[in-house]
Amino acid sequence: GAVVSQHPSRVICKSGTSVKIECRSLDFQATTMFWYRQFPKQSLMLMATSNEGSKATYEQGVEKDKFLINHASLTLSTLTVTSAHPEDSSFYICSGARQANYNEQFFGPGTRLTVL
Amino acid sequence: AQSVTQPDIHITVSEGASLELRCNYSYGATPYLFWYVQSPGQGLQLLLKYFSGDTLVQGIKGFEAEFKRSQSSFNLRKPSVHWSDAAEYFCAVVIYNNNDMRFGAGTRLTVKP
Numbered sequence: 001g002a003v004v005s006q007h008p009s010r011v012i013c014k015s016g017t018s019v020k021i022e023c024r025s026l027d028f029q030a031t032t033m034f035w036y037r038q039f040p041k042q043s044l045m046l047m048a049t050s051n052e053g054s055k056a057t058y059e060q061g062v063e064k065d066k067f068l069i070n071h072a073s074l075t076l077s078t079l080t081v082t083s084a085h086p087e088d089s090s091f092y093i094c095s096g097a098r099q100a101n102y103n104e105q106f107f108g109p110g111t112r113l114t115v116l
Numbered sequence: 117a118q119s120v121t122q123p124d125i126h127i128t129v130s131e132g133a134s135l136e137l138r139c140n141y142s143y144g145a146t147p148y149l150f151w152y153v154q155s156p157g158q159g160l161q162l163l164l165k166y167f168s169g170d171t172l173v174q175g176i177k178g179f180e181a182e183f184k185r186s187q188s189s190f191n192l193r194k195p196s197v198h199w200s201d202a203a204e205y206f207c208a209v210v211i212y213n214n215n216d217m218r219f220g221a222g223t224r225l226t227v228k229p
Contacts, residue, residue: 006159034217041224042221042222043206043219043220043221043222044160044206044219046216046217046218049216091157093159093160095217103148103167103210104148104150104165104210105210105217107152107159107160107162108159109158109159110157110158110159112157
């Protein structure tokens with residue numbers, strides 16, 4: 001149990017366009033979902049935390065107008081990269097935490113975004 | 117400052133040799149501790165976790181880790197490494213009910229034939 005999926009797994013887009021990445025908890029309700037960014041050969045950096053039905057909380061230095069996060073249901077969160085630029089190219093990973101236990105997160109397989 | 121440290125950026129071991137990956141944390145309270153493995157281009161796979169109880173934790177793929185409170189460490193071990201263990205390994209901590217997971221920088225493991 002506790003499976004998280006992400007779609008798409010890979011996306012290539014032109015500079016200036018917007019890209020939406022979906023994160024779904026398949027077999028549990030994720031009251032809280034997290035979005036991470038990982039540059040090549042680096043660790044995961046938390047971008048934002050979202051609670052279902054609430055606005056996301058962004059980490060310092062993350063532009064909330066550029067990285068729009070929606071957590072409309074207990075099984076779905078979306079990250080939209082608006083007006084993407086090549087420097088936004090990265091590996092984006094989401095995770096979900098069960099309502100009953102906030103101390104463990106279950107990670108999705110990641111989405112590779114390449115902006116040309 | 118609160119942090120998670122993985123001192124070794126890259127480790128190379130021979131297949132069949134033993135392995136120990138180091139992880140130290142700097143937090144006031146005892147955190148929840150995790151080890152994840154990541155293959156290139158893939159997501160994270162949980163190897164093991166420590167919440168409380170027995171400080172020697174058994175995980176998947178033959179891995180184990182030992183929590184040492186006095187040393188603020190949670191080192192990952194495997195008695196005999198297989199070529200398929202080559203990957204990136206991340207130590208992570210969560211402060212109880214803080215819902216905030218922080219990762220170490222990662223250790224890249226190379227396995228020699």
